[in-house]
Amino acid sequence: MNAIQSKIVVKVSNFRMDFGKKTVIKDLSFDVKKGEVFGFLGSNGSGKTTTIRALLGIYQPTAGDLLVGGKTFSVSSGLKLGYLPEERGLYKKESVIDVMIYFGQLKGLSKKDARASAEAFLTRVKLSDKATTRIDKLSGGQQQKVQLGITIMNNPELLILDEPTKGFDPVNRRLLMDIIEEHQRGGATVIFVTHQMEEVERLCDRIILLKDGVSHAYGTVDEVKSAYGGMSLDDIFIKVYGDENERNEEEA
Amino acid sequence: MYNLGTVFRFEFVRTLKKKSFWIMALAFPLIIGAVFGIIYFSNKASTKAAEDTKNQKFSLVVTDDSGLLNKALLAQFGASESTDKQTNIDKVTSGALDAYFYYPKDLSKDTVQVYAKDVGIFNDGRYEGVAKALLQQSVGLTVGAQKTAVLQDGVAFNSATYRDGKQFDGIKEAIVPGIFLVLFYILIAMFGNQMLVSTTEEKENRVTEMILTTIEARTLIIGKILSLIALAFIQIVIILVPIILAYTLFHSQLALPNLDLSNLPIDPLRIAIGAVIFILSFLLFTGLLVAIGSIAPTAKEAGGFFGVVMIFIFGPLYAVSLFVSAPTSPFVVFLTLFPLTAPIPMMLRNAVGNLSTTDMLLGVSILAISSIIALSIAIRIFRYGVLEYSRRMPLSAIFKK
Numbered sequence: 338m339n340a341i342q343s344k345i346v347v348k349v350s351n352f353r354m355d356f357g358k359k360t361v362i363k364d365l366s367f368d369v370k371k372g373e374v375f376g377f378l379g380s381n382g383s384g385k386t387t388t389i390r391a392l393l394g395i396y397q398p399t400a401g402d403l404l405v406g407g408k409t410f411s412v413s414s415g416l417k418l419g420y421l422p423e424e425r426g427l428y429k430k431e432s433v434i435d436v437m438i439y440f441g442q443l444k445g446l447s448k449k450d451a452r453a454s455a456e457a458f459l460t461r462v463k464l465s466d467k468a469t470t471r472i473d474k475l476s477g478g479q480q481q482k483v484q485l486g487i488t489i490m491n492n493p494e495l496l497i498l499d500e501p502t503k504g505f506d507p508v509n510r511r512l513l514m515d516i517i518e519e520h521q522r523g524g525a526t527v528i529f530v531t532h533q534m535e536e537v538e539r540l541c542d543r544i545i546l547l548k549d550g551v552s553h554a555y556g557t558v559d560e561v562k563s564a565y566g567g568m569s570l571d572d573i574f575i576k577v578y579g580d581e582n583e584r585n586e587e588e589a
Numbered sequence: 590m591y592n593l594g595t596v597f598r599f600e601f602v603r604t605l606k607k608k609s610f611w612i613m614a615l616a617f618p619l620i621i622g623a624v625f626g627i628i629y630f631s632n633k634a635s636t637k638a639a640e641d642t643k644n645q646k647f648s649l650v651v652t653d654d655s656g657l658l659n660k661a662l663l664a665q666f667g668a669s670e671s672t673d674k675q676t677n678i679d680k681v682t683s684g685a686l687d688a689y690f691y692y693p694k695d696l697s698k699d700t701v702q703v704y705a706k707d708v709g710i711f712n713d714g715r716y717e718g719v720a721k722a723l724l725q726q727s728v729g730l731t732v733g734a735q736k737t738a739v740l741q742d743g744v745a746f747n748s749a750t751y752r753d754g755k756q757f758d759g760i761k762e763a764i765v766p767g768i769f770l771v772l773f774y775i776l777i778a779m780f781g782n783q784m785l786v787s788t789t790e791e792k793e794n795r796v797t798e799m800i801l802t803t804i805e806a807r808t809l810i811i812g813k814i815l816s817l818i819a820l821a822f823i824q825i826v827i828i829l830v831p832i833i834l835a836y837t838l839f840h841s842q843l844a845l846p847n848l849d850l851s852n853l854p855i856d857p858l859r860i861a862i863g864a865v866i867f868i869l870s871f872l873l874f875t876g877l878l879v880a881i882g883s884i885a886p887t888a889k890e891a892g893g894f895f896g897v898v899m900i901f902i903f904g905p906l907y908a909v910s911l912f913v914s915a916p917t918s919p920f921v922v923f924l925t926l927f928p929l930t931a932p933i934p935m936m937l938r939n940a941v942g943n944l945s946t947t948d949m950l951l952g953v954s955i956l957a958i959s960s961i962i963a964l965s966i967a968i969r970i971f972r973y974g975v976l977e978y979s980r981r982m983p984l985s986a987i988f989k990k
Contacts, residue, residue: 393802397973412805413591420802426795431603442595443803487799 344371346495346526347392352401354387361387363550365401369543374517374527376537376558379547380578385530386423386499388547393420393497405495417444419493419520423500423530425484429473433459433483436472437490444491451490458486462512477504485513489520496520499530514539534570546577553577592804596812597819600787604820613779614824618831625835629842647687647706649719650677654694659727666723678704690720758854759941766859767940769867773932775828777874777902780821784875785891787813788882788971806972814875862949863939869956870932874902876963883971901929909937916943925952928959 347369354362362384369375379385390396392403394410403409406416428436434455441451459465462482472480481504489496498517502510517540521527531537537544537558544561546554554561554577558570565573604610649668651658663670668690671677680686681704688706693699701724705716729737738744750757788810791797800809836845877898885891905912905924912921912934925934925948935952938944944952 390798395798395801412801412803418802420799422798424795424798426799428603428790428796429794430607435599435603439595439599440799440803443592443800484799 345369346371346406347375347528348402348404348407349388349392350402350404352388352391352403353399354384354391354396355399360550362391365547365550365552367545367552367555369526369528371526372521372524373542374521374529374540376541376544377528377530377547378532378537378544378574383547384550385547389420389497389499389528389530393418417491417494419488419491419496419525421485421488421498421501423503425481427472427480427484427487430471432469432471433464433475434468437483437487440487441490446491454490455486458490462486478506478509481505482509485516489516492523493520493525495526495528497528500532501529502531502533502536510536532574534574537570546573548577590808590811593808593812593815596804596809597816600813600816601819604783604816605823610820610824614827617828621828621832622835625839629839632842649688649690650680650686651690651692651723652677653692655692655696657696657727658692658723659730662723662727662730666719668723681705688716688719690716690723692724696724761852762854762856762859762942763940764853765855766863767937769863770933770936770940772825773867773870773936774903775825776818776821776871777899779824780817781874781878781895781899782892783817783820784814784878785882785895786888787817788879789885789888789891792883793887801972807968810879810968810971814879859939859942862944862953863936865953866932866935866939866956869953869960870936872960873928873932873956873963874898876960876965876967879967880963880970883967898929902932905930905933908934912937913941913943916945922948926955928955931956 345368349368350366352362352365353360365384365388377385377388387396388403391398392405392410406414408414410416410418428439431439434452437455437458438448438451441454442448446454456465456468459468462485464479464482467475467479472483475483485501488498496517501513501517505513514536517527517529521540527540529536529540541558543557544555545552546561554564554573556564561573562568562570565576568576646667649666650671651663651668652671652674674691677686677689681689684706686706689704691702691704693701701720703716703720705713707713708715725737725741732740750759791800791809840847878895881891881894881898882888885894908921908924911918912924915921916938921934921938924930925938925944931952935944935949935956939949
């Protein structure tokens, strides 16, 4: 793992998020240090995606400060961001290479660099023969790879991945893990939302567990494990969210 | 506006690559071409048929109780006279006679009766034509050419009207400022649906989050609008070029009127006002479309709202005569100053020259404010509404953000 620096890249303080009368996040504070892989954990509906959307300015927070690089995020801030949202999608009627070049250019690359970056990625993930294929002609897994390629093609300083392995087979999951590690070694900060505890064990330096709109546990992986008497992360997850999942199932 | 050029190019090129764009763009000139072709061949066939009919001789008997028919003319037409109406009708019925015309004593009360052998629906009309010609030419011989011209509405008039001490031709004056009205109509007809589809596309493709963390919503929207304007102009050129070529090369064959555009009056002030109204109306309309596209989860659902906007914008066309004849009526003033209905009345009244200075200033101000509000709200709705992928975003939720 890359040496984690003390510099804080992401700082969330007293974040609250209401949707109408429903409070999704009550009071959340945490920070992410430069160069670390930060695991963002929680059951479905615990507010992980909401927090990321608020961090990236897609949602306006009800209260609190969400800072990226010391200021509220804006697309013109100059930060090299790679964001893979939970909600996946691309311009389906366009070719793979056209969409990748378009996003590359939007992320500040020249057309030539965007094409080179796209072609290199497609070769790596064995999709170079699909470069001129329309997105909607690709399988779901292939589309996810293209979206991942778009996410990292500008060599981001901050990489936010919201359940990136969802829908991936083990081979592609391994590929994704390798890519995340490469970027971390290259100095990128990674925020990683997942339900896969083995991924957390392998990649994350620090984690936060979100429950009922507040932080339930926060620290290094070892610190969190120690706080639960040395339990595995899987067991911790079941202990923390087991009741909630049962309740959700009963409600369903 | 960083990346505006990138958005413009991407949106422009990918639309140009779509088959639907070219089908839509080429369908109109092809239809126009087909219509012109039909007109051309129909005119040619009609002329030939008329010529054939004229040269055809048929046996004709006439009973003239009116006393108006000229004997020499009857002879010229090869017609013979008879007083026995029923016998001649029987002859026509049996096929022994081609045609029999009965002219009653009082033509102002009774009808001329034409009995004739059927020669097909397109040629049967020739009998009435001959019956009429016989009567008109006979009467014409008794009153002279001048009175005949008066009676047959054959007198030409040349009018000169004046306003503020200068010659003023209302119709010619309206042509140049009226172009904005036509342009507005064409642009919306071609651009409207594309704008709607283009706005809902990010939502339908679930690509909103990636886009909004890469580019400002405002830049994306403006890039889309600019690309669609460029595409609409390409479509206009594709439509107009064949029409202009067809008119220039074949206007006499197509029996189209000669247009002399060399002495069209140019009123710079009215043209400038027309341009301002056109731009503001277009911005207002675009803002509404973006807002609709951002609220609705799919282009299909957005289409319903689009219909309502179209009713507001083009509904005033039903009151066109009122805009010209009663420009100061409260109803016309209301339609002129109500933002959603203002574009058509303002452009039309400006074209015909009855848009008062007060109405113009008020209308332009209202349109300008409405356009800014509509576009700002639209961008806000796009910013926050497009994340509601599968449901329609309540407006209250957007404005609370």
